[in-house]
Amino acid sequence: KAGVTQTPRYLIKTRGQQVTLSCSPISGHRSVSWYQQTPGQGLQFLFEYFSETQRNKGNFPGRFSGRQFSNSRSEMNVSTLELGDSALYLCASSDAGLGAGELFFGEGSRLTVL
Amino acid sequence: AQSVTQLDSQVPVFEEAPVELRCNYSSSVSVYLFWYVQYPNQGLQLLLKYLSGSTLVESINGFEAEFNKSQTSFHLRKPSVHISDTAEYFCAVTPDSGGYNKLIFGAGTRLAVHP
Numbered sequence A: 001k002a003g004v005t006q007t008p009r010y011l012i013k014t015r016g017q018q019v020t021l022s023c024s025p026i027s028g029h030r031s032v033s034w035y036q037q038t039p040g041q042g043l044q045f046l047f048e049y050f051s052e053t054q055r056n057k058g059n060f061p062g063r064f065s066g067r068q069f070s071n072s073r074s075e076m077n078v079s080t081l082e083l084g085d086s087a088l089y090l091c092a093s094s095d096a097g098l099g100a101g102e103l104f105f106g107e108g109s110r111l112t113v114l
Numbered sequence B: 001a002q003s004v005t006q007l008d009s010q011v012p013v014f015e016e017a018p019v020e021l022r023c024n025y026s027s028s029v030s031v032y033l034f035w036y037v038q039y040p041n042q043g044l045q046l047l048l049k050y051l052s053g054s055t056l057v058e059s060i061n062g063f064e065a066e067f068n069k070s071q072t073s074f075h076l077r078k079p080s081v082h083i084s085d086t087a088e089y090f091c092a093v094t095p096d097s098g099g100y101n102k103l104i105f106g107a108g109t110r111l112a113v114h115p
Helices: none
Strands: A005-007 A010-013 A019-024 A031-038 A042-050 A053-057 A064-068 A074-078 A087-094 A109-113 B003-006 B010-014 B019-021 B023-026 B031-038 B044-050 B056-058 B064-068 B073-078 B087-095 B109-114
Touching: A005 A087, A019 A087, A019 A109, A031 A074, A042 A064, A042 A074, A053 A064, A074 A087, B003 B087, B010 B019, B019 B109, B023 B031, B023 B087, B031 B064, B031 B073, B044 B056, B044 B064, B044 B073, B073 B087
Parallel strands: A010 A109, B010 B109
Antiparallel strands: A005 A019, A019 A074, A031 A042, A031 A087, A042 A053, A064 A074, A087 A109, B003 B023, B019 B073, B023 B073, B031 B044, B031 B087, B056 B064, B064 B073, B087 B109
């Protein structure tokens, strides 16, 4: 089985721009979560989608949004980029609908905002 | 709300020595507990988890963790480490009801194994 695939792996943007990151979960997994990883704040939960519905959201401003498609692939979007948005964005998929299962993480998309 | 405290940001240790990575959590409800490992330039991988039952859980590569409810701890131990264990280790929690796949992570402990 292929693992969780995130694209692009690296990208550089400037302040004010927007960015879209993509995540393809493991086949059969219906849950996709997104996390932001920074040296200062560590790993922070952004949101989780299950069967195209957002069922959990972290404490991030509305500039951070996401969606999930019928094939379980997910995208997250960050608008009006700020320097502080520079981070590794990790996507994780799971086949456990109620949680407590294993999260399978992708290698991440490293965003640099200049 | 839940929170996780990993008491050591870095732990240096010599190869074949024992190691303990400490994790304490705070929660007003029952939780599931996890340890994840992150190797350089990679995503996170599940090391082990506690859901219920025996308070001692083991991984396939020799790590073990013990859930202590009274001390709200979930420390990770290995009796003899290898160079290949060098990585960052994250303790995480989620409520056992309604948490779905939202994990609250600790700040991480960087384990450096020296020859």
